[in-house]
Amino acid sequence: MDGGVGLLQRQLVDYRASLFNEGILNEQFNQLQSLQDESNPDFVVEVVSLFFEDSVRLLNELAKSLDQRNVDFKKVDAHVHQLKGSSSSIGAQRVQNACIAFRSCCEEKNVEGCLKCLQQVTKEYYLVKNKLEILLKLEQQILAAGGSIPVQSEVI
């Protein structure tokens, strides 16, 4: 029913706006959304899923690296750099910011600081994962009901 799709679409718009307002997602996510079309209807889900897999791997590597007796900060920094890159590519702003702070601790070779940063990055990651799963589920529901995903107007 049209009313049903309309309601879902409004929910999506509001939810998405809240994620932008809270700084969880940024404009880059809109870029990804705009790359999705009928010929590539699963593009966003695909990229986000890859991001999830990649992030889990990197977070595990980071925990392992920081658990060593002699921490290899170059290795830690390399992992954080990768995570920063992929989070930036999908628009996961808070994860990206947490990675930037993490890199400072790496530069200072501060193990305690790095562990705190890892905690923060992990927290931000699970937050964005949770939110994106809800968002993408809403999108899938709209598409399944025959509707289209509303485009977000430019965030000022």
Place this chain on the structure above:
Amino acid sequence: MARNGVVSRRRRTEGFDSSDLSKSDHAQQAHVLAVDDSLVDRIVIERLLKISCCKVTAVDSGSRALQFLGLDDEKSSVVDSLKVDLIITDYCMPGMSGYELMKKIKESSAFKEIPVVIMSSENVLSRIDRCLEEGAEDFIVKPVKLSDVKRIKNYMIREDRSSGEDRGTNSRKRPRDGCDSLSSSQSLNSPPPSLESKLFNRFYPTVLRPSPSKPPSPLFSLSPLPSSSPLPRSPSPTPSSSPCAPLDSPTRRVKLINSAHVMPS
């Protein structure tokens, strides 16, 4: 990521991720070789390029890129006749960096004319300078957006795919079907851009560019910079052997701008 040499999770033909190679109706599309060790970034850049009507081959390392071009020691090229119209590469990669890859390409007589674009998550002026001086057409600060890809399409069109044409003397290409015709209306009879104009174009991609026959007008001031090009961070106090650590920033850009008679703010 992708340490075991896997190019793409989805397609593993010959170890390379090449799409649409067999479709003859795409014969006139530009072919881009994209190099990035991050799988997420490879998927995104591939999509950005395809949506801009390019054929894409995405590889995960500089050595894979050289292998594809046939520049590695084994001289094994997967598809000899497949021309590459542009190479876009990440700067920071394990093993060979994008900068080193570009140098190897520029040193080769067969491929030095192929335009190379560098991408980096770090907006470090000295890095940008170095890449442009080594011959990069452009430097994109990640995350890459559609507007970035539209901009670099201009470099591809200047490379005429018909044989025997030199850069700068190209005849007009026919517009790509179903694609944005904006880029095909750009002037093609332009000399290779100077380093000054490359830097100008890098920081003012949306500003109407002055005629290529003269240097950037001294009336353009350098400030304010567009928000998409933040000022670089101050250099790290301790030298680092990591290839991706912030480099100390010389004042080369200021020297170049001064030589072009543009007043800094």
